[in-house]
Amino acid sequence: MSNSWDEYADGWDNNQDVVLYAQNAFKSLTQYTELNGLRVLDFGCGTGLLTEKIAKQAAEVIAIDTSAKMIDVLNAKSLTNVKTLCCELSEHEIKNNPLLTEGFDLIIASSVCAFVPNYQQLLTLFKRLLNQSGTFVQWDWQRNEQDDFGFTPEMITQGYESANLLVESVTNAFSLTSNNSTMQVLMGIAKNN
Numbered sequence: 307m308s309n310s311w312d313e314y315a316d317g318w319d320n321n322q323d324v325v326l327y328a329q330n331a332f333k334s335l336t337q338y339t340e341l342n343g344l345r346v347l348d349f350g351c352g353t354g355l356l357t358e359k360i361a362k363q364a365a366e367v368i369a370i371d372t373s374a375k376m377i378d379v380l381n382a383k384s385l386t387n388v389k390t391l392c393c394e395l396s397e398h399e400i401k402n403n404p405l406l407t408e409g410f411d412l413i414i415a416s417s418v419c420a421f422v423p424n425y426q427q428l429l430t431l432f433k434r435l436l437n438q439s440g441t442f443v444q445w446d447w448q449r450n451e452q453d454d455f456g457f458t459p460e461m462i463t464q465g466y467e468s469a470n471l472l473v474e475s476v477t478n479a480f481s482l483t484s485n486n487s488t489m490q491v492l493m494g495i496a497k498n499n
């Protein structure tokens with residue numbers, strides 16, 4: 307089944323804005339935590355710009371995305387400790403997919419949560435997938451007054467609390483300038499309890 311993100315897959319890794327976003331997300335992640343030995347879920351992995359950086363240090367990365375073409379580009383990178391899944395994350399998938407039955411030490415979601423129709427439901431699924439002391443980290447555009455895309459810090463905090471995740475921090479991790487406009491990126495971090 308085709309997906310609206312499929313058409314972006316071929317040129318994704320040559321888009322300097324998304325390359326820079328992944329570089330900044332990785333930098334902020336490694337400033338926060340060590341990755342050595344961790345089992346990581348990269349939700350909305352795209353072509354794996356962040357996956358490939360994390361995989362150099364983590365024990366294993368499961369990379370999931372609903373776009374088959376994005377996953378094709380990632381698979382072509384043949385990363386030895388990365389396994390990919392092209393499906394919608396759901397209770398059914400968590401119960402039945404062997405790659406998801408074992409828990410995760412870290413779940414990351416870079417520039418994807420704002421595209422998912424039900425953020426709260428997604429956080430509840432992440433809570434199910436996290437190991438006891440596991441961590442969830444997301445990066446998303448900060449919502450501004452002009453449009454209704456992205457998140458405010460309050461939306462993220464409330465989402466974590468409603469999913470019974472412990473709010474660690476919600477910060478302005480970095481900003482990106484493109485076409486003369488600068489946008490802030492929020493980094494939300496929550497722990498399983």
Ligand SMILES: C[S@@+](CC[C@H](N)C(=O)[O-])C[C@H]1O[C@@H](n2cnc3c(N)ncnc32)[C@H](O)[C@@H]1O
Nearest residue numbers: 311350351352355371372373376416417418421
């Ligand atoms: C802006 S891109 C970010 C890709 C990647 N995280 C990166 O940093 O380059 C958003 C990605 O989220 C994926 N996506 C959108 N909705 C999704 C969903 N419900 N489940 C999993 N992936 C989804 C898209 O297919 C796309 O690859």
